[in-house]
Amino acid sequence: MRVLVTGGAGFIGGNFVQYxxxxxxxxxxxxxxxxxYAGDLTKHxxxxxxxxxxxxxxxxxxxxxxxxxxxKEQFDYVIHFAAESHVDRSIEDPExxxxxxxxxxxxxxxxxxxxxxxxxxxxxxxEVYGELTFDCKTFFTEETPLQPNSPYSASKASSxxxxxAYHETYNLPVNITRCSNNYGPYHFPEKLIPLTxxxxxxxxKVPVYGEGxxxxxxxxxxxxxxxxxxxxxxxxxGEVYNVGGHNERTNLEVVKTxxxxxxxxxxxxxxxxxxxGHDKRYAIDPTKLEKLGWKxxxxxxxxxxxxxQWYIANKDWWKQIISGEYQKYFDHQx
Ligand code: NAD
Ligand code: DAU
Numbered sequence: 122m123r124v125l126v127t128g129g130a131g132f133i134g135g136n137f138v139q140y141x142x143x144x145x146x147x148x149x150x151x152x153x154x155x156x157x158y159a160g161d162l163t164k165h166x167x168x169x170x171x172x173x174x175x176x177x178x179x180x181x182x183x184x185x186x187x188x189x190x191x192x193k194e195q196f197d198y199v200i201h202f203a204a205e206s207h208v209d210r211s212i213e214d215p216e217x218x219x220x221x222x223x224x225x226x227x228x229x230x231x232x233x234x235x236x237x238x239x240x241x242x243x244x245x246x247x248e249v250y251g252e253l254t255f256d257c258k259t260f261f262t263e264e265t266p267l268q269p270n271s272p273y274s275a276s277k278a279s280s281x282x283x284x285x286a287y288h289e290t291y292n293l294p295v296n297i298t299r300c301s302n303n304y305g306p307y308h309f310p311e312k313l314i315p316l317t318x319x320x321x322x323x324x325x326k327v328p329v330y331g332e333g334x335x336x337x338x339x340x341x342x343x344x345x346x347x348x349x350x351x352x353x354x355x356x357x358x359g360e361v362y363n364v365g366g367h368n369e370r371t372n373l374e375v376v377k378t379x380x381x382x383x384x385x386x387x388x389x390x391x392x393x394x395x396x397x398g399h400d401k402r403y404a405i406d407p408t409k410l411e412k413l414g415w416k417x418x419x420x421x422x423x424x425x426x427x428x429x430q431w432y433i434a435n436k437d438w439w440k441q442i443i444s445g446e447y448q449k450y451f452d453h454q455x
Contacts, residue, residue: 122197127200131154134203138165139168140350150174150175158447180221182228184231188232188235199233211272212271218272218276219279223283234287240296241284241296242296242356245277245297245298245300247300249299250403252400257336263299281299288358297360298349300345301337302339313337329372329393330393331396337403338367338368352410355414360409362410366417368424373390
C-alpha cells in the first residue's frame with residue numbers, strides 16, 4: 122500500500138508517520154509537508170534512512186505540485202493532517218487558515234478524485250461542533266450540528282463539508298475523524314500542555330486565560346494514531362468518527378498537575394486576558410469508534426507523566442524551537 126501523509130512534520134502527523142513506518146514495513150509512507158513554523162524534520166532522524174519512508178516538501182494548496190505527485194506515486198491512501206492548527210494565530214490572522222485548511226483540502230480531494238484512491242481520511246477536530254456548557258452531562262456525537270466559533274474551527278468545518286461533498290457528489294471514498302485535544306511527544310510549545318511544561322521547567326510564568334475554568338478533553342497522541350489506523354482500514358466509507366478518551370480537565374487542573382508533578386510553585390500561574398470567543402468546554406462521545414474496536418491505551422494521569430518525562434529528556438528539541446521565531450510570537454501575545 123502507498124500511503125500519503127500530509128503534515129507529517131508536525132505534531133500528530135509526525136507521530137503517525139513514525140507509527141506507520143514501524144507498524145507496516147510493507148507499506149510505503151510518503152510524508153508531504155510545507156515545513157511551516159510548526160513543521161520540523163529532526164524528529165524523523167530515526168526513520169529517514171528507512172526504505173519505506175520518503176519526504177516531499179510541498180504546499181497542499183499548490184495544485185500543480187500536488188497533481189504531479191499524485192500522478193507519479195499513485196497513492197492508495199491519503200491521510201490528511203496538514204493544517205494551520207493554532208486557534209490564537211487564527212484569531213490574529215485568519216487568511217492562511219482559509220488557504221491551507223480549505224483550499225489545500227480541496228486540491229488534495231481533486232487529486233484523489235483524478236488519480237483514484239482507496240480511502241481519503243480527513244483528520245478534523247471536535248472544535249467544529251462549537252462548545253458545550255459546563256454541566257458535564259452533554260457530549261459531542263457525530264450527529265451534533267457543526268457550529269464552529271473561531272476562524273480555525275470555521276476553516277476546519279469548511280474542509281469537512283468539502284470532504285463530505287466529494288463523497289456525496291463524486292463517490293470519493295472518505296472518512297472524517299474528529300478528535301479532542303491531543304498531547305504527547307513533539308507537541309509544539311505554543312499549545313497549553315507543552316507551553317506549561319517548558320515554561321515551568323524554565324521557572325517562567327504560565328499564562329492561563331480567563332479564570333482557567335474552560336474544559337478540554339485530552340487524548341494521548343498515540344491513541345489518536347491507533348484510531349486513525351483503525352478508521353483507515355476498517356471505517357465505513359462516508360462515515361464520521363469522533364475520537365476521545367473521556368479525560369476532561371479544566372485548564373487550571375492541567376496546569377496545576379504539571380506544576381505539582383515538577384515540584385514547582387503554583388505562584389508560577391499568571392491569569393491573563395481571555396481568548397476571544399473562548400469555547401467553554403469540549404467533550405467527545407467515542408461510542409461509535411469503540412464499536413469499531415478502538416480502545417485507548419492511556420488515561421490522563423499516566424499519559425501526562427510520560428509526556429512530562431519526555432519533555433525533560435528532550436530539552437534540546439523544544440529549546441531550539443522556543444529560542445527562534447517562536448519567542449517573538451510569544452512576546453507579542455502578552
Ligand atoms: P501542527 O501545527 O503541529 O502540524 C501541522 C503540520 O502541517 C506542520 O508540519 C506544517 O508544516 C504542516 N503544514 C501547514 N501548512 C501546510 C501546507 N500548506 N502544506 C503542507 N503542509 C502544511 O498540527 P497538529 O496539532 O499536528 O494537527 C494536525 C491535524 O490534526 C490538523 O489538521 C488539526 O486540525 C488536527 N487536530 C489537531 C488536534 C490537536 O489537539 N493538536 C486535535 C484534533 C485535530
Ligand atoms: O480540540 C482540538 C483542538 O485542540 C485542535 O483542533 C487544535 O488544533 C489544537 O490547537 C487544540 O485547540 P485548543 O485551543 O483547545 O488548544 P490550546 O492548547 O491552544 O488551548 C487549550 C486550552 O488552554 C484552551 O482553553 C485555551 C487555554 N490556554 C491556551 C494557551 C496557549 C491558556 O489558558 N493559556 C495558553 O497560553
